[in-house]
Amino acid sequence: MTAVCPTPHHEDEVVLLGHGAGGRLTAELLDTLVLPALDGPDGPLEDAALLPGHPDLVVSTDGFVVSPLFFPGGDIGSLAVHGTVNDLAMRGARPVALSVALIVEEGLPLSELRAVAASLGKAARDAGVPVIAGDTKVVGRGAADRIFITTTGVGQRRLGLRPSVALARPGDAVLLSGPVGLHGTTVLSTREGLGFDSDIASDSRPLHELVAALAPLGGQIHTLRDPTRGGLAAALNEIARASSVAVEIEERAVPVPGAVAAACDLLGLDPLIVANEGCLVAFVDAAAADEALTALRSRPEGAQAARIGEVLPHGARGRVTLRTLVGARRVLDMPLGEQLPRIC
Amino acid sequence: MTAVCPTPHHEDEVVLLGHGAGGRLTAELLDTLVLPALDGPDGPLEDAALLPGHPDLVVSTDGFVVSPLFFPGGDIGSLAVHGTVNDLAMRGARPVALSVALIVEEGLPLSELRAVAASLGKAARDAGVPVIAGDTKVVGRGAADRIFITTTGVGQRRLGLRPSVALARPGDAVLLSGPVGLHGTTVLSTREGLGFDSDIASDSRPLHELVAALAPLGGQIHTLRDPTRGGLAAALNEIARASSVAVEIEERAVPVPGAVAAACDLLGLDPLIVANEGCLVAFVDAAAADEALTALRSRPEGAQAARIGEVLPHGARGRVTLRTLVGARRVLDMPLGEQLPRIC
Numbered sequence: 028m029t030a031v032c033p034t035p036h037h038e039d040e041v042v043l044l045g046h047g048a049g050g051r052l053t054a055e056l057l058d059t060l061v062l063p064a065l066d067g068p069d070g071p072l073e074d075a076a077l078l079p080g081h082p083d084l085v086v087s088t089d090g091f092v093v094s095p096l097f098f099p100g101g102d103i104g105s106l107a108v109h110g111t112v113n114d115l116a117m118r119g120a121r122p123v124a125l126s127v128a129l130i131v132e133e134g135l136p137l138s139e140l141r142a143v144a145a146s147l148g149k150a151a152r153d154a155g156v157p158v159i160a161g162d163t164k165v166v167g168r169g170a171a172d173r174i175f176i177t178t179t180g181v182g183q184r185r186l187g188l189r190p191s192v193a194l195a196r197p198g199d200a201v202l203l204s205g206p207v208g209l210h211g212t213t214v215l216s217t218r219e220g221l222g223f224d225s226d227i228a229s230d231s232r233p234l235h236e237l238v239a240a241l242a243p244l245g246g247q248i249h250t251l252r253d254p255t256r257g258g259l260a261a262a263l264n265e266i267a268r269a270s271s272v273a274v275e276i277e278e279r280a281v282p283v284p285g286a287v288a289a290a291c292d293l294l295g296l297d298p299l300i301v302a303n304e305g306c307l308v309a310f311v312d313a314a315a316a317d318e319a320l321t322a323l324r325s326r327p328e329g330a331q332a333a334r335i336g337e338v339l340p341h342g343a344r345g346r347v348t349l350r351t352l353v354g355a356r357r358v359l360d361m362p363l364g365e366q367l368p369r370i371c
Numbered sequence: 372m373t374a375v376c377p378t379p380h381h382e383d384e385v386v387l388l389g390h391g392a393g394g395r396l397t398a399e400l401l402d403t404l405v406l407p408a409l410d411g412p413d414g415p416l417e418d419a420a421l422l423p424g425h426p427d428l429v430v431s432t433d434g435f436v437v438s439p440l441f442f443p444g445g446d447i448g449s450l451a452v453h454g455t456v457n458d459l460a461m462r463g464a465r466p467v468a469l470s471v472a473l474i475v476e477e478g479l480p481l482s483e484l485r486a487v488a489a490s491l492g493k494a495a496r497d498a499g500v501p502v503i504a505g506d507t508k509v510v511g512r513g514a515a516d517r518i519f520i521t522t523t524g525v526g527q528r529r530l531g532l533r534p535s536v537a538l539a540r541p542g543d544a545v546l547l548s549g550p551v552g553l554h555g556t557t558v559l560s561t562r563e564g565l566g567f568d569s570d571i572a573s574d575s576r577p578l579h580e581l582v583a584a585l586a587p588l589g590g591q592i593h594t595l596r597d598p599t600r601g602g603l604a605a606a607l608n609e610i611a612r613a614s615s616v617a618v619e620i621e622e623r624a625v626p627v628p629g630a631v632a633a634a635c636d637l638l639g640l641d642p643l644i645v646a647n648e649g650c651l652v653a654f655v656d657a658a659a660a661d662e663a664l665t666a667l668r669s670r671p672e673g674a675q676a677a678r679i680g681e682v683l684p685h686g687a688r689g690r691v692t693l694r695t696l697v698g699a700r701r702v703l704d705m706p707l708g709e710q711l712p713r714i715c
Contacts, residue, residue: 158411
């Protein structure tokens with residue numbers, strides 16, 4: 028065999044930052060290029076995939092490229108653990124094991140690598156999940172930006188919990204476990220030196236115990252999703268589309284911290300599209316909504332849980348609408364996605 | 372066993388390219404910094420780790436940063452599949468599922484991304500393993516070099532096969548499934564434009580079927596290792612150390628293709644420290660050596676399998692020696708590791 032290096036057809040057909048931002052461009056890249064090549068699922072993309080032959084086990088992987096490496100409330104090490112633990116949790120699983128692959132730029136101070144590794148290790152211990160496999164690669168100066176981390180997790184699904192992005196149903200209550208916008212605005216504010224970082228901190232934290240609190244409700248928990256890249260807007264749109272339902276959210280019911288609102292005003296961002304790393308949306312049978320809300324609020328990380336909307340009995344399938352503060356109704360679209368690179 | 376080296380605390384101590392090259396510097400970085408932080412195993416580092424609570428399942432992860440992306444015999448996509456499939460195979464496992472995380476530089480031509488994804492998908496199909504989970508991140512121009520891929524694999528161990536880097540025993544025969552040095556010299560020659568790439572191609576290929584051919588020998592297969600970064604020298608030293616045995620290799624018995632020898636001469640490299648991606652070393656009970664050799668040779672990828680040495684009944688534990696072509700005996704040391712960056 029000889030090396031085949033393809034020539035691009037058009038100069039302008041290149042990867043854009045927005046392709047990685049979790050919005051419409053990301054979906055397009057996955058749907059038209061990556062998934063066909065890899066024989067991806069015909070069905071919806073879940074936060075974690077079932078392991079063939081082992082229906083109780085799920086697998087999830089995530090690359091972390093956040094910049095800066097350290098920010099109020101966390102760093103790339105703790106984020107890499109929480110992100111993957113949470114993706115497993117969204118399938119109703121407790122984390123069984125993690126693998127960690129580091130790509131490090133030559134010249135990174137060992138003290139920073141040590142700090143990141145220590146934070147990653149502590150986050151894993153705190154979440155009760157062992158790091159069982161790892162890899163470290165080093166590339167030359169300028170070939171990477173300091174450090175990238177890819178974590179992969181294997182999780183074991185809790186008895187009775189079988190949530191899926193495709194299982195939301197008309198009538199479901201939509202619950203949100205905590206305030207939105209903290210992670211994205213914190214990272215952006217730290218990176219750009221905007222000064223908000225004294226008022227806010229990332230919500231980065233593990234959510235598997237919060238999911239465990241929902242376990243007694245079993246099959247009444249239809250869908251769980253953590254609104255990371257693309258924020259609450261992307262998560263809700265993914266659920267509406269995968270479940271083919273119409274979702275309606277009460278804007279006033281969505282908790283947005285004052286500092287997040289202020290930062291978003293300054294940055295021209297909608298808090299609903301800003302990444303979170305420590306909250307989840309749950310679509311639950313309306314009959315179990317109060318009990319689910321109580322269960323969420325029983326945990327510190329769910330203390331501010333709120334019921335923010337519902338799945339409409341009728342309505343345009345795949346669409347998310349927002350009832351605004353003034354009572355109007357507008358479509359809450361899938362974000363295009365170019366606004367917040369390297370947020371996780 | 373743990374490498375003893377002083378913990379650095381100076382401001383100017385930074386990550387070096389050699390920290391990622393699979394030799395002594397890599398071992399040092401792992402032993403002194405990464406593994407303590409992550410509560411790594413007290414025992415030896417295996418190619419794949421057992422999944423807690425599921426002793427038939429193993430997990431392995433690897434980051435791929437090879438440059439150039441395309442080279443004779445493969446590309447970063449196929450390599451990412453083969454590398455992880457092979458790490459699983461070295462624990463006696465067939466691959467059950469892969470996850471793939473891409474980190475892509477803004478501006479990468481979509482045609483190149485498409486070619487890499489297509490090659491990755493084809494390699495996975497050819498190996499019979501589904502890609503069940505994935506992630507794509509994009510970073511700005513200059514923040515990564517084109518594309519990095521991290522693959523994680525879950526494997527199911529074949530009945531009776533329980534090889535471990537720590538299970539080599541005095542008297543074992545040392546088998547090598549194919550010629551050494553092809554992958555590393557091919558990548559280096561392509562990258563540096565040395566012109567050898569018309570004569571040689573990477574040996575990148577999956578080895579799980581070759582391991583399946585050994586399965587009937589069960590517990591007589593003590594250790595399997597694919598000599599990737601750091602080459603045959605690193606693999607043998609890792610085995611000698613983890614198993615606390617003395618290994619002796621016959622230099623004349625190690626197949627080194629002529630083009631590899633020529634390229635290594637030019638580059639000032641020892642073929643025994645050059646990375647491979649399509650061969651394995653097997654430490655097997657001497658009584659089963661002939662049968663194992665026959666089994667290896669029954670497969671195309673093992674057609675050139677050879678018996679290259681033995682574990683000495685006595686001798687310095689943890690040491691690898693080489694009987695040279697002229698009959699002298701020299702220590703085959705763990706490579707320091709700075710010579711071949713970004714070879715995989």
